[in-house]
Structure formats: structure tokens, C-alpha cells
Amino acid sequence: MTAPAATAGPDRKAAAPPASASATFGVYVHWPFCSSKCPYCDFNSHVAEAVDQARWARALVADLAHYAEDTSERIVTTVFFGGGTPSLMRPETVATVIDGIKGLWSCAPGMEISMEANPSSAEIAAFPDLKAAGVTRLSVGVQSFNDAALTALGRRHDAAAARRALAGARDHFQEFSFDLIYARPGQSEAAWRQELREALEFAGPHLSFYQLTIEPGTPFHKDGVQAADGETGAALFDATQDILGGAGLPAYEISNHARPGHECRHNLNIWRGWDYVGVGPGAHGRLALGSPDSRDDRGTHQIHNPDRWLEKIETQGHGTAKRRKLSARDRARERIIMGLxxxxxxxxxxxxxxxxxxxxxxxxxxxxxxxxxxxxxxxxxxxxxxxxxxxxxxxxxxxxxxxxxxxx
Ligand SMILES: C[S@@+](CC[C@H](N)C(=O)[O-])C[C@H]1O[C@@H](n2cnc3c(N)ncnc32)[C@H](O)[C@@H]1O
Ligand code: SF4
Structure with a gap:
């Protein structure tokens, strides 16, 4: 099958993409806000009293425009809204960012636009509007189907809300996924096998299973919470491969399972070593700007703190803290770490x-x-x-x- 033609967009540069660049090009957008902070989480996520969404939408588009200056000849194939909790973005904020992307780059037909979502009732009610804004794929943070485990994880939702969110995701999105956390304190293999069977009842074409990590600086770390030991963690990982493989959802990555053809294309391209723009507080990106004879790969890092990121965008037009040249050694080692x-x-x-x-x-x-x-x-x-x-x-x-x- 030949590759589909790209849609035209305004004001394109005529230059060809660098020969070391792929036919894929991703855009990652970080939304750093959550309704509450989970005690295990060390992602760049914050609880803010009020968020001026119109101001944030303008800032995200300005950050995108900054990167489009060097990459406007590329064709965007995937977009990923991560967080934080990007499903707390108002649909019009999401639409502004997606329209910004479409105005800055050509976009491939069938572009994948993924979004992470939490199972709160307000967010579930917004699923149709998020879809209308352009989101094509939803990834719901279920974490567990066990109410006691959800309480222990400090989650605001219960298992019934998670099931409602999955029903909503299924109603509105052909491509949807959910996350579970395993190797929780005291979790047995038998209990995890039971939870996996329940997960399969609600599964769409994709699932993610993350082994609990106790991250320095989090309340779990301060309170001395212990994840399951290494041996149990390994048994739970093996049980996951076994049950999901048997159900036609084999692992395509350490923590990610999908029916063949339903992998998250955005993440897959990153693990395959292709490049992407990253905007929003703390986002990073990888840009292949050179040619095979004169390689110029850059690692980009946005300012971590949301207030400082916003201030830098509004005063200097971009939120970049660091843009470093990647050596041949950096490139190679990073691709091996990702690829394996x-x-x-x-x-x-x-x-x-x-x-x-x-x-x-x-x-x-x-x-x-x-x-x-x-x-x-x-x-x-x-x-x-x-x-x-x-x-x-x-x-x-x-x-x-x-x-x-x-x-x-
Ligand atoms: C960045 S979070 C965003 C999703 C959304 N805010 C939520 O919590 O549902 C993505 C996923 O990372 C996983 N995660 C976060 N912290 C973790 C930790 N310390 N150990 C294992 N998984 C973790 C959770 O499964 C979560 O759904
Ligand atoms: S796990 Fe999700 S909801 Fe909880 S603090 Fe982290 S990003 Fe926010």
C-alpha cells in the first residue's frame, strides 16, 4: 500500500525534510494539572486552584510555533496529550491546540490523537466533546478494579466509576486503552490474575500495566510504602504475559499490550527512535534536523515549573530550558535503551x-x-x-x- 498523501496547510516551507528524519513525526503536549495529587506519582502534575485555559491554549500554541520554525516541512502523524490530566482541558482548549498543530504543519490523514483521561464523572461527560475536538484515542487511568486498592493508591474514583469511564470510552472511541498498576503492597499473584481477568472483560484493543515504583520525594516514599518484592513483581509480570498473550493482546512493549495493529502509534514511533516535538511544562522532544552526512540531532527540554514556563512563553515566545546537541554516542545509546x-x-x-x-x-x-x-x-x-x-x-x-x- 502506498503512503497516503498529506493534507495541505497554510504557509508551508518548500524544503524537504532532513534525510535522517522519518516519515513519522509526533507532537507531545503536556498538561500539568490534576484535580488531586496521587501519593505515588512523580509526574510533572500539580493541583491549581484556577487555570486560565484560554491563556494556556495560547501559550501551548506559541510553544508549538517555536518548534515549527525548524520543522515546518515535516508531516505530523501522531499527537499525544499527556499529563497530569489532559482530560481536564476544556474541549475548546484541546481544539485550539489541535487547530494550532494543523496550521503549523501538514498533518497525515488519519492522524492519531491520543489523550490520557481520569475516570471522574465530569471527564466522562466530556468524552463526546473531546472526540468532537479531534481526539481519536483515549487512555483511561483505571489503576485497579479493587476499591480498597484504589483507596490505598489515593485515587479519587472507585471501581464503579472506572467501569463507567470504560463504557464511555468504548461508546465514543474505537481506539481506547486503560492503565492498571500492579506489584502493589501485599498484592498476590492470585489476586492479580483475578484483576487481569476482570480487565479483559472491559478491555478494548489496548492495555497498559505499570509495575508500581516508589519514587523519591513522593508521599509513598516518605511513608516507607513498599511495592511487592522483586520475586512477586516478576511472577505478576509473567502472569500478565501469560493471560494477555492468551487473550490476543500480546505485549508490544514492557508495559503495553495490544491487539496487532492497535498499538499506540505515537509511543511506538518514539520507542523506534523517531523524532517528535514536546511542548508544555517539563516536556522533552527529540529533533532530527541534519542530514545523514551532517547529523544534527537535538534533545529539547521545556521548563518544568508551570508558572515559570508560562511566564517564559509570554515574555520570550518559547518555554525551552535546554536544547542540546546529541552526540553519535548519545543517539545510539538512547535508541538501544528505547528499542530493547x-x-x-x-x-x-x-x-x-x-x-x-x-x-x-x-x-x-x-x-x-x-x-x-x-x-x-x-x-x-x-x-x-x-x-x-x-x-x-x-x-x-x-x-x-x-x-x-x-x-x-
Ligand atoms: C502520567 S499518568 C497520567 C494519567 C492520569 N492522570 C491518571 O492518573 O489516570 C500515566 C500513568 O502512569 C502510571 N503511574 C504513575 N505513577 C506511577 C508509579 N509510581 N508507578 C507505576 N505507575 C505509575 C499510572 O498508571 C498512570 O495512569
Ligand atoms: S497519577 Fe495521574 S491523576 Fe494522579 S497525580 Fe499523577 S498525573 Fe495526576
Missing amino acids: RLSEGMDRARFRAQTGAEVLDFIDDRALNASLDVGYVTLDDARFAATAEGRLRLNGLLAALLKDDGED
Whole structure:
């Protein structure tokens, strides 16, 4: 099938995209507000008394316009509204941002526009308007189907609200997903298997399962809350692979499962190492601006604090804190770290096109052979991949595999 033609947009630059860039180009928009702060969460999310949404919409579009100056020849294929809780954006705010994107870049037909949502009644009521604003894919933060677990996680909603949100998501969005957190304190494998079976009753084409992490600085950390131990965490991960694989929703990434063809295209492109713009407080982006002969990859970081981000946009026209050049080594190591998260692993030819280097140049021979022997990785001419056993212990595996070049 040939690639679909892009829609025309106003005032396009005639220049061709850099040859090291992909046919995919993502836009990430961070909305940093929530109705309450969950005690386990260290995302850039804040509870604000009042948010001037029209002002925020203008600022987000200004931040987008700043990045469009360098990338206006690219064709946007995916947009992701993350947070925080972006489903608290008013539909007109969402529409303004989407219209801003469409005015700044050409957009591919069938562009995926994902949004994270919390299961509150106000947000559920807004699903039709969010869809009318342009959202095509919803990801609902269910976290658990067990009321006691939701209370322990400090969530404002109960399991009944989560079920209502999933019914609403199913009614309005062909593509929808939900998140569950596992390896919670005291959670047994039997209880998780039961929760997974319940999840399957409500499942659409995509599900995410995040192992609880206790992040420094969070109330959970201060209170000494302990996630399930490593052995239990591993058993729960294995149970997830087993039950979801059997139900036709295999893992395509460590924490993400989908029916084939229903993966989140935005995240998949990032894990495959393609580039994207990131706007909003604390967002980061990756831009491939050079050519294969003269590579110029940039990592961009927006100001973290929402008030300071807003102030910088309004005084200087952008919210960027740092825009750093990525070395060949940075590019390669980052792509390996991302690529081994995926069940498909790394496409070695794509890695060559993206970095100009060979993936094995960055891999320690002895660790590779040992990992092949125990079945943590697979390697052939086309692909280098971590197996499910390898993905379960990916941090340790990467620490062993990545050559120690003394630069960290
Ligand atoms: C950035 S949150 C946004 C979603 C939405 N605000 C919500 O809470 O439903 C995305 C997901 O990250 C997961 N998450 C956040 N903190 C976590 C932690 N410490 N451990 C495991 N998962 C976590 C939750 O499953 C959450 O749904
Ligand atoms: S988990 Fe979601 S709702 Fe809770 S504080 Fe984090 S971003 Fe906000």
C-alpha cells in the first residue's frame, strides 16, 4: 500500500525534510494539572486552584510555533496529550491546540490523537466533546478494579466509576486503552490474575500495566510504602504475559499490550527512535534536523515549573530550558535503551539509518554472548531484541550490555 498523501496547510516551507528524519513525526503536549495529587506519582502534575485555559491554549500554541520554525516541512502523524490530566482541558482548549498543530504543519490523514483521561464523572461527560475536538484515542487511568486498592493508591474514583469511564470510552472511541498498576503492597499473584481477568472483560484493543515504583520525594516514599518484592513483581509480570498473550493482546512493549495493529502509534514511533516535538511544562522532544552526512540531532527540554514556563512563553515566545546537541554516542545509546523495550526489538537497518552506526559497536561482546546463552536477547542479521525474560530485567541487562566507554 502506498503512503497516503498529506493534507495541505497554510504557509508551508518548500524544503524537504532532513534525510535522517522519518516519515513519522509526533507532537507531545503536556498538561500539568490534576484535580488531586496521587501519593505515588512523580509526574510533572500539580493541583491549581484556577487555570486560565484560554491563556494556556495560547501559550501551548506559541510553544508549538517555536518548534515549527525548524520543522515546518515535516508531516505530523501522531499527537499525544499527556499529563497530569489532559482530560481536564476544556474541549475548546484541546481544539485550539489541535487547530494550532494543523496550521503549523501538514498533518497525515488519519492522524492519531491520543489523550490520557481520569475516570471522574465530569471527564466522562466530556468524552463526546473531546472526540468532537479531534481526539481519536483515549487512555483511561483505571489503576485497579479493587476499591480498597484504589483507596490505598489515593485515587479519587472507585471501581464503579472506572467501569463507567470504560463504557464511555468504548461508546465514543474505537481506539481506547486503560492503565492498571500492579506489584502493589501485599498484592498476590492470585489476586492479580483475578484483576487481569476482570480487565479483559472491559478491555478494548489496548492495555497498559505499570509495575508500581516508589519514587523519591513522593508521599509513598516518605511513608516507607513498599511495592511487592522483586520475586512477586516478576511472577505478576509473567502472569500478565501469560493471560494477555492468551487473550490476543500480546505485549508490544514492557508495559503495553495490544491487539496487532492497535498499538499506540505515537509511543511506538518514539520507542523506534523517531523524532517528535514536546511542548508544555517539563516536556522533552527529540529533533532530527541534519542530514545523514551532517547529523544534527537535538534533545529539547521545556521548563518544568508551570508558572515559570508560562511566564517564559509570554515574555520570550518559547518555554525551552535546554536544547542540546546529541552526540553519535548519545543517539545510539538512547535508541538501544528505547528499542530493547519493544518486543520486536531493534531493526538493525533502521538503527544504521538513524545513527550512521552499527548497533553491535555499542554492545559488549562478552555480555552479549552471555545474554544470548541464557535467552535474555536474540540476534540475527535483521534484528536485535530482548526476550520477555530479558525485558523483565531490562535495567540490569542494559547495564551489562552497553559498552562501558568511561563517559558516564
Ligand atoms: C502520567 S499518568 C497520567 C494519567 C492520569 N492522570 C491518571 O492518573 O489516570 C500515566 C500513568 O502512569 C502510571 N503511574 C504513575 N505513577 C506511577 C508509579 N509510581 N508507578 C507505576 N505507575 C505509575 C499510572 O498508571 C498512570 O495512569
Ligand atoms: S497519577 Fe495521574 S491523576 Fe494522579 S497525580 Fe499523577 S498525573 Fe495526576
